[in-house]
Amino acid sequence: MDSLSKNIYHNLEKILTHIPNTSTLIKREFLINKKTKAMIIYISGLTNRQDIERHILTPLISITEDIETLPNPIEHIIQNYISIPEVKTIDNFDNITMEIYRGKSLIIIDKINKAILCETSNVPHRSIQESNVEKTLRGGRECFVENLEINLALLQNKIKSTKLRIENYVLGSENKADAALIYMDGIIDPIILNNIKVKLAKLKDIPYVLCTGYIEQLIEDAPLCFFPHAKNTEKPDKVVSDLLQGKAAILISGAPYALIVPALFIEFFQGFEDYSQRILTSTFVRLTRILSALVVLVATPMYLTVLNYNSELIPVKLMKIIYDSRLGIPFPPFIEILIMELSVELLREGGLRLPTPIGQTLGIVGGIVIGDAAVRAGLVSPTTLVVVATTVIASFLIPNYEMALSIRFIRFPMLILAQLFGFLGVIVGFYLLIVILINSESFGVPYFAPFAPLKIPDMKDAIIRFPLKDLQRKPDILTIKKGKK
Amino acid sequence: MKKTNHIITQNQYIFLLVSAVIGIGIISAPNSLCQTAEQSGWIAIMLGGIYPLVISYCAYLNYKYFGNMYFFELNKKLYGKIGAYLVFFFFFCTILFYEASIIAGFTNLLNSSISSFLPVYLIIFILTFVTVFTAYFGLQTVGRLAEIIFYSSSILFLFPLLTFSKGNIVNILPVISSYHKIIESIPSSFYAYADIELAFFIMPFVLQKNDFKKAGIKASTIIIVIYTFLVFTSIYILGYEVASKIYFTLIYLMEVAEIPIITDFKAIFIFLWSGVVFKAIACNHFVVSYTFSKLTKLTYKKSCLIVSPFILGVAIAMIPAHGRTQILDKIVPYIVPITILYSIITAIMVLIKGRRKL
Numbered sequence: 001m002d003s004l005s006k007n008i009y010h011n012l013e014k015i016l017t018h019i020p021n022t023s024t025l026i027k028r029e030f031l032i033n034k035k036t037k038a039m040i041i042y043i044s045g046l047t048n049r050q051d052i053e054r055h056i057l058t059p060l061i062s063i064t065e066d067i068e069t070l071p072n073p074i075e076h077i078i079q080n081y082i083s084i085p086e087v088k089t090i091d092n093f094d095n096i097t098m099e100i101y102r103g104k105s106l107i108i109i110d111k112i113n114k115a116i117l118c119e120t121s122n123v124p125h126r127s128i129q130e131s132n133v134e135k136t137l138r139g140g141r142e143c144f145v146e147n148l149e150i151n152l153a154l155l156q157n158k159i160k161s162t163k164l165r166i167e168n169y170v171l172g173s174e175n176k177a178d179a180a181l182i183y184m185d186g187i188i189d190p191i192i193l194n195n196i197k198v199k200l201a202k203l204k205d206i207p208y209v210l211c212t213g214y215i216e217q218l219i220e221d222a223p224l225c226f227f228p229h230a231k232n233t234e235k236p237d238k239v240v241s242d243l244l245q246g247k248a249a250i251l252i253s254g255a256p257y258a259l260i261v262p263a264l265f266i267e268f269f270q271g272f273e274d275y276s277q278r279i280l281t282s283t284f285v286r287l288t289r290i291l292s293a294l295v296v297l298v299a300t301p302m303y304l305t306v307l308n309y310n311s312e313l314i315p316v317k318l319m320k321i322i323y324d325s326r327l328g329i330p331f332p333p334f335i336e337i338l339i340m341e342l343s344v345e346l347l348r349e350g351g352l353r354l355p356t357p358i359g360q361t362l363g364i365v366g367g368i369v370i371g372d373a374a375v376r377a378g379l380v381s382p383t384t385l386v387v388v389a390t391t392v393i394a395s396f397l398i399p400n401y402e403m404a405l406s407i408r409f410i411r412f413p414m415l416i417l418a419q420l421f422g423f424l425g426v427i428v429g430f431y432l433l434i435v436i437l438i439n440s441e442s443f444g445v446p447y448f449a450p451f452a453p454l455k456i457p458d459m460k461d462a463i464i465r466f467p468l469k470d471l472q473r474k475p476d477i478l479t480i481k482k483g484k485k
Numbered sequence: 486m487k488k489t490n491h492i493i494t495q496n497q498y499i500f501l502l503v504s505a506v507i508g509i510g511i512i513s514a515p516n517s518l519c520q521t522a523e524q525s526g527w528i529a530i531m532l533g534g535i536y537p538l539v540i541s542y543c544a545y546l547n548y549k550y551f552g553n554m555y556f557f558e559l560n561k562k563l564y565g566k567i568g569a570y571l572v573f574f575f576f577f578c579t580i581l582f583y584e585a586s587i588i589a590g591f592t593n594l595l596n597s598s599i600s601s602f603l604p605v606y607l608i609i610f611i612l613t614f615v616t617v618f619t620a621y622f623g624l625q626t627v628g629r630l631a632e633i634i635f636y637s638s639s640i641l642f643l644f645p646l647l648t649f650s651k652g653n654i655v656n657i658l659p660v661i662s663s664y665h666k667i668i669e670s671i672p673s674s675f676y677a678y679a680d681i682e683l684a685f686f687i688m689p690f691v692l693q694k695n696d697f698k699k700a701g702i703k704a705s706t707i708i709i710v711i712y713t714f715l716v717f718t719s720i721y722i723l724g725y726e727v728a729s730k731i732y733f734t735l736i737y738l739m740e741v742a743e744i745p746i747i748t749d750f751k752a753i754f755i756f757l758w759s760g761v762v763f764k765a766i767a768c769n770h771f772v773v774s775y776t777f778s779k780l781t782k783l784t785y786k787k788s789c790l791i792v793s794p795f796i797l798g799v800a801i802a803m804i805p806a807h808g809r810t811q812i813l814d815k816i817v818p819y820i821v822p823i824t825i826l827y828s829i830i831t832a833i834m835v836l837i838k839g840r841r842k843l
Contacts, residue, residue, distance in 0.1 A: 309599075309602055310599055310749075310752060312748060312749045312752070313748065313749050313752050313753075314748060315748050316748070421600070421603060421607075421611065422599065422600060422602065422603070423599040423600065423752065423756065424595060424599065424600045424603065424608065424611065426756075427756055427759045428611055428615055431615060431759070431760060431763055432615065432618065434630070434633070434760075435618060435619050435622075435626065435630065438626055438629045438630055438633070439622050439626050446629075448629070448633075451633050452629035452630065452632060452633040453494060453497070453629055453632065454496065454632050454633070454636070
């Protein structure tokens with residue numbers, strides 16, 4: 001990389017080849033000791049102007065000594081005149097663009113082939129608010145914002161341990177997003193950590209990385225798998241809990257989320273407040289969530305199977321009710337269920353993007369008005385509506401959005417299998433899902449643990465939650481034993 | 486998805502053996518046993534338990550004297566290269582035959598119950614696909630599956646108790662029908678324990694063998710207890726005369742179970758039992774693919790795919806229940822003694838060569 005020259009205008013020219021010369025790029029020229037030309041370069045909107053004025057410009061303009069004759073003029077200025085806490089000296093153009101975009105101010109002085117980089121950043125960001133997505137009943141309300149420094153500060157404030165490690169990364173060869181890998185040294189398994197670091201290092205060459213979702217897909221082992229292999233959360237409390245259990249968190253500038261790796265399947269059904277609630281109630285809630293996932297997966301396929309092929313499964317009286325409700329319905333059961341399921345997905349996806357009041361209206365109009373009208377018009381049967389509506393409600397019990405979305409998606413292939421092969425299709429679909437889960441790994445950790453492979457100590461915090469004093473801080477499965485045959 | 490991995494834990498070793506043996510055979514075991522041993526069928530199956538005990542002990546001897554040597558290498562050492570190929574060819578054919586017979590048997594069961602609207606060829610194709618999909622990723626996947634399915638489905642073995650109240654103590658009396666009949670029916674009970682030979686193949690892949698002898702005994706005991714319990718319950722509830730006339734005896738027991746809301750508990754039982762059968766087929770498919778890969782020097786994954794059309798073909802050929810029984814009756818009396826003979830000869834040679842090595 002080019003070194004800085006002694007000519008201030010030559011240096012400016014060089015900088016302008018990397019940064020577009022727009023109105024936001026401020027190049028303020030001034031004189032030191034009324035004779036030495038100097039210039040401060042920064043981007044307005046990303047910097048704190050008051051800091052620049054008070055702690056950089058005012059002191060520098062008021063210098064009355066001849067800095068040109070000093071042996072180390074840059075060090076002398078930093079030590080005696082600049083009152084910004086974070087300052088560093090640079091002698092080449094390495095990363096200058098990135099630093100200026102981070103909100104730092106660059107001071108270049110004529111006849112000196114070094115420059116001063118001052119931390120003056122004041123990047124606009126949201127204030128810390130309560131999460132709209134991850135609601136907690138018992139626990140901290142604050143959630144991450146788009147600013148990496150604030151997010152890191154939130155975590156550091158919650159873990160005052162000497163084991164806490166934060167490693168900085170710059171991801172994306174074009175957008176050069178600041179990112180950080182956070183872990184607890186001595187708690188995280190070194191093999192898992194190395195695995196994460198190797199994968200993160202590869203992201204430097206990817207043109208752009210915008211948020212944690214990009215990182216997740218780029219570093220996970222099986223991007224085509226149905227299920228998420230990393231957890232996204234906007235709650236610092238959850239990150240802290242996972243870090244202390246031996247996991248790592250990845251934060252990236254511009255994303256109010258942390259990516260937690262590795263992640264196990266069962267964790268997506270565990271809520272943060274499970275540990276704050278009474279043991280029995282939290283266990284009951286967990287069981288309800290698992291049951292809801294099963295309902296989402298098999299309720300409609302089983303209903304379809306009963307209607308199409310295996311009506312002998314349920315009592316005659318119940319079958320009669322279902323049969324009577326379907327009299328006059330023009331569509332075959334599969335099409336009827338598919339229409340209903342797709343309508344629900346349309347309403348859900350539509351409501352998701354709309355502002356809350358309009359979203360609620362959409363839900364009411366779509367769910368109640370259209371649903372009722374469809375039944376009255378004889379397009380769908382009331383029993384089908386009940387079954388589909390139950391699966392929709394059940395899907396909202398899954399605490400993780402990505403997992404809920406995955407499970408909702410899987411019910412479509414399950415439905416097709418049920419239509420093609422009946423009961424056998426449901427069996428095969430369910431079995432294949434288990435095989436996929438058993439086969440999956442998240443950063444070298446078996447995804448379906450502690451069920452397969454069976455880890456008895458970790459079962460204390462799987463479906464049933466044992467008392468906190470009996471729980472291990474770090475699950476057994478997060479320690480990879482390098483075995484030899 | 487991870488790469489092929491055959492490493493398993495000792496616990497998985499136990500459940501792989503249990504899974505390989507307990508599949509579709511257990512559903513019809515009371516039928517075949519009661520035909521000869523009458524009400525003492527449960528004693529015959531218990532005594533037949535000597536077979537899994539002997540085989541698992543032979544596997545332990547292999548480990549004791551030759552460590553983690555692969556089964557193919559061990560055979561090469563004991564019988565030479567040609568001998569090893571012959572042994573592997575025998576096991577390849579035997580296990581392929583067993584696998585196809587399980588697929589055909591389960592196809593018949595499905596076809597006569599929940600999937601009567603599907604053509605049998607389609608059912609066989611689906612079952613083979615599921616098997617290949619499971620075994621393709623290696624023994625580790627099959628091992629984990631065996632472990633989780635055993636734990637989650639162990640309650641199924643108690644389901645016949647739902648109809649226990651319909652039983653009568655007279656059905657199992659006198660306890661000994663005839664010593665001659667019991668001894669006569671022991672060889673046929675060996676077929677129920679077929680596939681325990683899996684122990685030879687998977688032994689070298691067990692990661693930590695803390696108490697390997699005990700693991701084999703534990704697996705055999707679980708198998709014997711489950712078989713004996715189910716055969717005893719079937720005879721106790723149905724009586725040996727009815728049990729000897731109904732092919733899928735266990736399914737019939739479920740059919741007569743009265744559960745509120747569910748009119749046909751048989752279908753629910755098949756739904757839950759299918760996991761047990763799938764893992765049994767997957768265990769067999771692993772051995773078939775593994776032996777084939779050794780015989781042809783192809784990779785395990787390629788072998789896994791290549792052998793599937795053979796299995797499909799043999800399974801289709803075995804679809805007629807009567808024909809299958811005839812084939813089994815003709816072949817099994819030869820397979821089991823050969824396997825026992827081979828195991829004992831191998832054990833003796835292992836003892837001789839192993840001691841000399843020590």
